[in-house]
Amino acid sequence: MTVALIVRRSLRQHLLSTVVTALSIALAGGLLMSVWVVKEQAQATFAQVNGGFDAVLGARGSKLQLVLNAIFHLEASPGNVAAADYEAIRRHPAVKRAIPIAVGDNLRGFRIVGTVPELFADVEYAPGRKYALQTGRAFDPSAREAVLGSYAAERLGLGAGDVFHPFHGLVYDERNQHAETYRVVGVLAPSNTPADKVVWIPLHGLQTMAGHDPRAATDVSAVLIQLKSPAAGFMLDLMYNRQGNRLTFAYPIGAVVAELFQKIGWFDQVLALVAYLVALVSAAGVLAAIYNSMAARRRDIAILRSLGAHRRTVCAAIVLEAAAVGVLGMAAAFAAYGAILAAVAAVVHARTGVLLDPWSFHRVMLWAPAGMIALCALGGLLPAWKAYRTDIAGNLAPVS
Amino acid sequence: MTLLEISDLTKSFASPDGGQKLIVDIPAFSLAAGEQVALRGESGSGKTTFLHLIAGILAADRGVIRLGEHDMAALGEPARDRLRARSIGYIFQTFNLLQGYTCLENVMLGMAFGAGADRARAVALLERVGLGDRLHHRPRQLSTGQQQRVAVARALAGGPRLVLADEPTGNLDRRRARESLALIRETCRENGAALLLVSHDPEVLGSFEDQRDFHALNRALAETEAAS
Numbered sequence: 001m002t003v004a005l006i007v008r009r010s011l012r013q014h015l016l017s018t019v020v021t022a023l024s025i026a027l028a029g030g031l032l033m034s035v036w037v038v039k040e041q042a043q044a045t046f047a048q049v050n051g052g053f054d055a056v057l058g059a060r061g062s063k064l065q066l067v068l069n070a071i072f073h074l075e076a077s078p079g080n081v082a083a084a085d086y087e088a089i090r091r092h093p094a095v096k097r098a099i100p101i102a103v104g105d106n107l108r109g110f111r112i113v114g115t116v117p118e119l120f121a122d123v124e125y126a127p128g129r130k131y132a133l134q135t136g137r138a139f140d141p142s143a144r145e146a147v148l149g150s151y152a153a154e155r156l157g158l159g160a161g162d163v164f165h166p167f168h169g170l171v172y173d174e175r176n177q178h179a180e181t182y183r184v185v186g187v188l189a190p191s192n193t194p195a196d197k198v199v200w201i202p203l204h205g206l207q208t209m210a211g212h213d214p215r216a217a218t219d220v221s222a223v224l225i226q227l228k229s230p231a232a233g234f235m236l237d238l239m240y241n242r243q244g245n246r247l248t249f250a251y252p253i254g255a256v257v258a259e260l261f262q263k264i265g266w267f268d269q270v271l272a273l274v275a276y277l278v279a280l281v282s283a284a285g286v287l288a289a290i291y292n293s294m295a296a297r298r299r300d301i302a303i304l305r306s307l308g309a310h311r312r313t314v315c316a317a318i319v320l321e322a323a324a325v326g327v328l329g330m331a332a333a334f335a336a337y338g339a340i341l342a343a344v345a346a347v348v349h350a351r352t353g354v355l356l357d358p359w360s361f362h363r364v365m366l367w368a369p370a371g372m373i374a375l376c377a378l379g380g381l382l383p384a385w386k387a388y389r390t391d392i393a394g395n396l397a398p399v400s
Numbered sequence: 401m402t403l404l405e406i407s408d409l410t411k412s413f414a415s416p417d418g419g420q421k422l423i424v425d426i427p428a429f430s431l432a433a434g435e436q437v438a439l440r441g442e443s444g445s446g447k448t449t450f451l452h453l454i455a456g457i458l459a460a461d462r463g464v465i466r467l468g469e470h471d472m473a474a475l476g477e478p479a480r481d482r483l484r485a486r487s488i489g490y491i492f493q494t495f496n497l498l499q500g501y502t503c504l505e506n507v508m509l510g511m512a513f514g515a516g517a518d519r520a521r522a523v524a525l526l527e528r529v530g531l532g533d534r535l536h537h538r539p540r541q542l543s544t545g546q547q548q549r550v551a552v553a554r555a556l557a558g559g560p561r562l563v564l565a566d567e568p569t570g571n572l573d574r575r576r577a578r579e580s581l582a583l584i585r586e587t588c589r590e591n592g593a594a595l596l597l598v599s600h601d602p603e604v605l606g607s608f609e610d611q612r613d614f615h616a617l618n619r620a621l622a623e624t625e626a627a628s
Contacts, residue, residue, distance in 0.1 A: 005505065009505070289610020299496075303496045306490055307484075307485065307490075308513030310481050340522055393458050
């Protein structure tokens, strides 16, 4: 009780330095937890995003580019898949379902993807979850109709009944407006997947858009595939990637995404290193703040010692005070973490449609506070040693 | 019954010329339980050092400081701290109250390292010294006389057998000094604590039946004079 009282009073007596150092720890702790959670959660979440498919078949090229284009609706398409190849994979006995997509146009920066209505009617984008319409209905594959992902609809300010002109290319340029008009007939409910930021139109519409190469009017950009068994994936991998040289079969999708995170792993390490250094500097700040106030504390320490406090008691009070600054800082760090994660999640959602959950539990939420508090306590050791060596008689002046 | 018995007590400090300067050299001194003694001495005569040695704040170079059944001079520092916390109350000239703490907390800290903090006793002591309505005030919110009274309550908080008072009225005006001195003596009596007070103020000293001359007690002073 006594040590707790001494710590409490000391924190209050040095309120400004307590608040400033606690804030620096809050920022460091928040940054440390954010870097870790963003890394882990992005990796886990993105590896799970597959739109309900096992594999993607596309033009010969990079598997990663193929997956980013077909599943995440990022990157350019590596090329086209001929209609015959699409038919061949669709009819392959190992394939349960094959959904074609075509890309190449945008609506004010939001990607327009041509596909078939089965994507919305039959495919579960996550176990037990199918795309649902928030308003309106699915498009008629033979009409110039569109269904908007929820995020695209919100940002574009479009809803059922609105009409728009597509723009050619994946990058918005107002000079590249197509002559055709499409009517929005439905808006999908949020799925927290990349599908939320897509403007979906019938496959045939995109294939035959004025200005597109008429020779490729039956080609598709990629085929999204559900397999009957995992073994079929390895068989098709062998068939397309090893034996063939015209097409690329990206399987399994999660492994391809994991490869991406492996490639940018160094970036995570740099971020983590920066976060560790910030944490270290903050702990050094605790040391400096307490150490610099030791001259003002000497008299109080001498008085406490004259009342019978042991050297180790005043020592413990200093170390606990440093740890208490860490506790206060780390309590505030969760607010900093929440703010950083909310901002990062908003950016990730806007760029990919994938929603990160800032408040899902992660072990870093235990070890980062524990580590930071321990580091602060460690920072209290040097001032504690100075407190240990405080001369009582010399600091109880005057002398008669 | 003898409470404090000192024999052959010496204490030296390093002097700037590299040698040792003898500050305290007391062949014999004793104090009975409950006794109240005033020690007369000029400033710089080593009185504070003497009190610090009795309190175990300083370690003696040599000698015996028998307080009840313990020899303070023979104990290690942690044991001296414990003995001081349990048996000795100290009233400083400048009160040495902890400015960040309330009056009540200051008094409770006076017992915290010995018998343990007892809020009810702390409140009773503050009421006894007339500060029952200032429990949660901080020292800087009190007058000098009130701060002195908090210091008295704190010195008695741990139920000491001996109270050491170092020029306790040095910072007070005449009237307050008289009141304060009377309070110290009464409360020590009420709590069964012996009082050893050092002062150079004739009025303070005159109020004690038992006065002792520190100059005569401390052989170090005689040696210094002889050397000069």
